[in-house]
Each structure stands twice: as C-alpha cells, then as structure tokens.
Amino acid sequence: MSSLSIFKAPATLPASFGKPMPDPLRSELSVMVVDPSCYSLPYDCSLCEALTQSCGCRVTLARSEYMSSTWNWPGSFCEWKHFYSLSHQYARRFGGKWWWRHAKGVEHVFNMAQFVKRLRCQPPDIVHFQWLPIPALDSLQVRKIKDFAPAVLTLHNTGTLAHGSVSRWQRSGFRRVFDDFSAVIVHSQFSKRRLLEKKWVSEDRIHVIPHGPLQYYNPEDRCYPQKTAQEQTLLFFGRIEAYKGLEVLIRAFAQLPRDLLNNTRLVIAGAAGFALAPLRKLSKRLHVEGRISWDVRFIREQEIPALFRAASVVVLPYLDIDQSGVLMTAIAFDKAVVASRVGGIAETIQDRVHGLLTEPGNVESLAKALESALTNTELRHSMENSVRQLRTRELSWESVAQKTFAVYQQVCG
Known part of the structure; x- marks a missing residue:
C-alpha cells in the first residue's frame, strides 16, 4: 500500500442531503x-x-x-x-x-x-x-x-x-x-x-x-443507588480541571456541621486533567475522606442519569467558565444547584430561585450555601420546580x- 492510499475517500454524503422535504410547510433550509x-x-x-x-x-x-x-x-x-x-x-x-x-x-x-x-x-x-x-x-x-x-x-x-x-x-x-x-x-x-x-x-x-439542557438517553443503571432519606448526596460531575474549584469544594464540605456531614456524601465523578493526589491528601487532613466517593474515570453516557437522579444537589464551584454543560445536565434532571457567580452560570441561574450562587473561591460562602441547600428542604424543592420551568420554557x-x-x-x- 502506498503512503497516500491510506487517506482514502470517506463515505458519500447521506442520500437525503440536498433533497427537498415533501411537506410544503417546512423551511427546506x-x-x-x-x-x-x-x-x-x-x-x-x-x-x-x-x-x-x-x-x-x-x-x-x-x-x-x-x-x-x-x-x-x-x-x-x-x-x-x-x-x-x-x-x-x-x-x-x-x-x-x-x-x-x-x-x-x-x-x-x-x-x-x-x-x-x-x-x-x-x-x-x-x-x-x-x-x-x-x-x-x-x-x-x-x-x-x-x-x-x-x-x-x-x-x-x-x-x-x-x-x-x-x-x-x-x-x-x-x-x-x-x-x-x-x-x-x-x-x-x-x-x-x-x-x-x-x-x-x-x-x-x-x-x-x-x-x-443536555437530556441524555436513560437506560437502567444500577451502578449508583438512589438516594435515601438518611443520606444526601452532593454531586461534582465532569472532567476535573483546576479552574473548576474542586479544592474550594473540599474545604467547604469540611466546614459543614458534623451531624450534617455524617449524613452527606460528596460524589466526585469524572476523568482528571491533573494529578489529584494533593486533593486526596487534603480531604484526609480535613477528616472528610470517609465522606467522599472518588470515581475518577470517564463516565459513560449510560451512567449519567443514575448519577444525577441520586444527587440531592449539583455543585459547580467554578473559578472561571463561559457556560457549563454540567449545569445544563443538572437542569435536564431538574436539580437545584449550588454554583459560583461566574460567566454564563449567573445569567442562567437566579439566586434562591433555581439554585444558590456564591462568590468564586470563597470557601465560607460555599459552605453556607451547601448547608442551606441540604437542610432547607422546602427551598430545595422550590428551586427544583423553578429549574423544571426553566428547562421547558426559556431553555x-x-x-x-x-x-x-x-x-x-x-x-x-
């Protein structure tokens, strides 16, 4: 085989491409x-x-x-x-x-x-x-x-x-x-x-x-159990990069009241873009390693629905972002969010309407928001209802x- 023959022509355009649709009411664009x-x-x-x-x-x-x-x-x-x-x-x-x-x-x-x-x-x-x-x-x-x-x-x-x-x-x-x-x-x-x-x-x-909103297909998946009344779940989902503020989240999580911390699990799910050993050591030093589940790998689309269904709150402690696909996945599942007031997140989420907004990098502010979202059930359910309306209307x-x-x-x- 010659060196150029490996670049063979791909399949042709789909047969329907370029042909008009039969319905005259359609745009035909x-x-x-x-x-x-x-x-x-x-x-x-x-x-x-x-x-x-x-x-x-x-x-x-x-x-x-x-x-x-x-x-x-x-x-x-x-x-x-x-x-x-x-x-x-x-x-x-x-x-x-x-x-x-x-x-x-x-x-x-x-x-x-x-x-x-x-x-x-x-x-x-x-x-x-x-x-x-x-x-x-x-x-x-x-x-x-x-x-x-x-x-x-x-x-x-x-x-x-x-x-x-x-x-x-x-x-x-x-x-x-x-x-x-x-x-x-x-x-x-x-x-x-x-x-x-x-x-x-x-x-x-x-x-x-x-x-x-990113509404993934939803096959049955038993990898992640549904949340129970005894234990609540904070979900940090998606590829782990430095700008996403995971260190801030771990420090804020450690500041939750001890009784609340003992009944809350932080799930970190996603592939890592940098070494996480220092953050694991930090969680151990703050005595919260037993309350954190690290699932550091690429999460298949088939697994995503169960993860979000099991979450009490989705957390986005980002330091910088234009807009977040994780946020749009949370909205697809009608989840209340706790997120930083950065980029397009602050334009999508109204504070205390769809979720709670905090200043980026502020551990104390994030800890208070997490506590409020976890303990104020009435507020959380109200935010979930507002997210549902956002999903079916503006977004x-x-x-x-x-x-x-x-x-x-x-x-x-």
Missing part, C-alpha cells in the same frame, strides 16, 4: 452541522433534532465515530461519519499509542480538505461549525466554504476552539478564524462581552443563544432552535 471530534455530541444531536422538528430544516451532522462509548441517538436528522475513520480504526484495534493523536491530526487535515471538496459539489444553505480542532489550518478550509455557503460558528468557550485540555498547536490561529464566519453564536452575554473586549468579532456578527430546545434558525435566515439574506 439545508444545514450541515460540523463537530469533527464529537466534542459536544449531546448538544449537537439535541440542536440537530430541534432544527429538524421545530424549524423544518434538513440537517446533517458531520462527525466522527464516537469513541468514548456506544452512542445511539434515535434522531430524525442525518449523520455523516466523515472524520478520522482510519485513526479510530487503529485505536480500536491497537489502543491509543503516544503518537496516535499526531496521526489523527494529520488525518484531520486531509479529512477537512475532502469535506470541503464534497460540500462544494453539493452545497448546503448553511455550514454550522461547533468546534475547530486545529484553528490555524481549519481556517483555510472555512475560507473556501465562504465561496459557496455562509459559515456559522458556535463558540462554546471563548478561550479555545477545541475542547478540554488542548495543545499549543490547537491554540494557534485562534484569533484570525473569526474573520471567516458570517455569524458567531455564544451562550451568554458574558461571552459576548469577552469577545467584544478582545475585539475578535464585530458586535453585529455576535448572537447570544442559550445552551439547551427549551424548541426555543434554542428557533433562535438559531433566525440567525441562519439573517446570514442567508
């Missing part, structure tokens, strides 16, 4: 949503389904095979698994070697070029990127897309165009990417202000559309899709 690495697959699928059902768009989600676990979304939109077929095939057979990510990056460059070439032959009305894994190189392809279709970007994180911990290579080219998009969608006024302060995007191209996917569709109409002229 064709939309290509793009998330090469499945960084936000639950969000992608929710948005695609809502655009299809609520706005009548003909939507195709271009992505890769989801490697983390089995993904089975029963959606009415099309899916095109165009990216990383060779890299993922190798990883499934031999595991992720140290050089695997570099090989995946090389394949990404070829895949993006093929992607644009195929779109040019059968152009959609809108190309909507969720993430750009390699901004410096991806911007060259976005520039080509502009020749035949408007391009829209959802900027989930104003710090990076990739997800999680990223390399210096993935951060390069970040600024100049925005020039090639007809519209940039952010999830909060906080993110909009940050973009304007950095002068990355003109105000007329920025659109604030809330992040919808509903129907509302998100309609606002997104309005952006599409604007850039299409």
Whole structure:
C-alpha cells in the first residue's frame, strides 16, 4: 500500500442531503452541522433534532465515530461519519499509542480538505461549525466554504476552539478564524462581552443563544443507588480541571456541621486533567475522606442519569467558565444547584430561585450555601420546580432552535 492510499475517500454524503422535504410547510433550509471530534455530541444531536422538528430544516451532522462509548441517538436528522475513520480504526484495534493523536491530526487535515471538496459539489444553505480542532489550518478550509455557503460558528468557550485540555498547536490561529464566519453564536452575554473586549468579532456578527439542557438517553443503571432519606448526596460531575474549584469544594464540605456531614456524601465523578493526589491528601487532613466517593474515570453516557437522579444537589464551584454543560445536565434532571457567580452560570441561574450562587473561591460562602441547600428542604424543592420551568420554557430546545434558525435566515439574506 502506498503512503497516500491510506487517506482514502470517506463515505458519500447521506442520500437525503440536498433533497427537498415533501411537506410544503417546512423551511427546506439545508444545514450541515460540523463537530469533527464529537466534542459536544449531546448538544449537537439535541440542536440537530430541534432544527429538524421545530424549524423544518434538513440537517446533517458531520462527525466522527464516537469513541468514548456506544452512542445511539434515535434522531430524525442525518449523520455523516466523515472524520478520522482510519485513526479510530487503529485505536480500536491497537489502543491509543503516544503518537496516535499526531496521526489523527494529520488525518484531520486531509479529512477537512475532502469535506470541503464534497460540500462544494453539493452545497448546503448553511455550514454550522461547533468546534475547530486545529484553528490555524481549519481556517483555510472555512475560507473556501465562504465561496459557496455562509459559515456559522458556535463558540462554546471563548478561550479555545477545541475542547478540554488542548495543545499549543490547537491554540494557534485562534484569533484570525473569526474573520471567516458570517455569524458567531455564544451562550451568554458574558461571552459576548469577552469577545467584544478582545475585539475578535464585530458586535453585529455576535448572537447570544442559550445552551439547551443536555437530556441524555436513560437506560437502567444500577451502578449508583438512589438516594435515601438518611443520606444526601452532593454531586461534582465532569472532567476535573483546576479552574473548576474542586479544592474550594473540599474545604467547604469540611466546614459543614458534623451531624450534617455524617449524613452527606460528596460524589466526585469524572476523568482528571491533573494529578489529584494533593486533593486526596487534603480531604484526609480535613477528616472528610470517609465522606467522599472518588470515581475518577470517564463516565459513560449510560451512567449519567443514575448519577444525577441520586444527587440531592449539583455543585459547580467554578473559578472561571463561559457556560457549563454540567449545569445544563443538572437542569435536564431538574436539580437545584449550588454554583459560583461566574460567566454564563449567573445569567442562567437566579439566586434562591433555581439554585444558590456564591462568590468564586470563597470557601465560607460555599459552605453556607451547601448547608442551606441540604437542610432547607422546602427551598430545595422550590428551586427544583423553578429549574423544571426553566428547562421547558426559556431553555427549551424548541426555543434554542428557533433562535438559531433566525440567525441562519439573517446570514442567508
């Protein structure tokens, strides 16, 4: 096999792509949503389904095979698994070697070029990127897309165009990417202000559309027992990074009254982006290690519902954030939250209505909020009811899709 033959052409576009829907009441707007690495697959699928059902768009989600676990979304939109077929095939057979990510990056460059070439032959009305894994190189392809279709970007994180911990290579080219998009969608006024302060995007191209709740599929799972009246659960969920304030949470947890502490469990669930040994030592030094359950690994989507159902309160002690997918998962399960007053969280959660807000990094403030949420059952139930209304009204996917569709109409002229 020649060195070039490994970059064989991917499967063709879905058969339904580019063909009009038979219902005359539907918009007939064709939309290509793009998330090469499945960084936000639950969000992608929710948005695609809502655009299809609520706005009548003909939507195709271009992505890769989801490697983390089995993904089975029963959606009415099309899916095109165009990216990383060779890299993922190798990883499934031999595991992720140290050089695997570099090989995946090389394949990404070829895949993006093929992607644009195929779109040019059968152009959609809108190309909507969720993430750009390699901004410096991806911007060259976005520039080509502009020749035949408007391009829209959802900027989930104003710090990076990739997800999680990223390399210096993935951060390069970040600024100049925005020039090639007809519209940039952010999830909060906080993110909009940050973009304007950095002068990355003109105000007329920025659109604030809330992040919808992440409603994962819900198979039976017995890994995590339901909470009982005798023991309450605080849930800290998601990838563990320094900016998420876990140390602040452990210190605040240790300040709870002893009788309350003895009947409360702190569940820490998620893969770690840094060494947790110092935090484990801290919990032991504060004499709370027996009340903390550490489940430090990637949590499969199938396990998420049981985790959130078992939680009394979901805690987000973040030091900095644009908007939180964990928050949107808590909202999907109608959970009251205790969270820092940072970024888009403070725009989504009203203090003492949907949850309790504290100042970031303030241990004493967080400890008081945790105690209040755990001991004031009436307040907690009231906040849960308010979260349920938030989920079905302002943050509903129907509302998100309609606002997104309005952006599409604007850039299409």
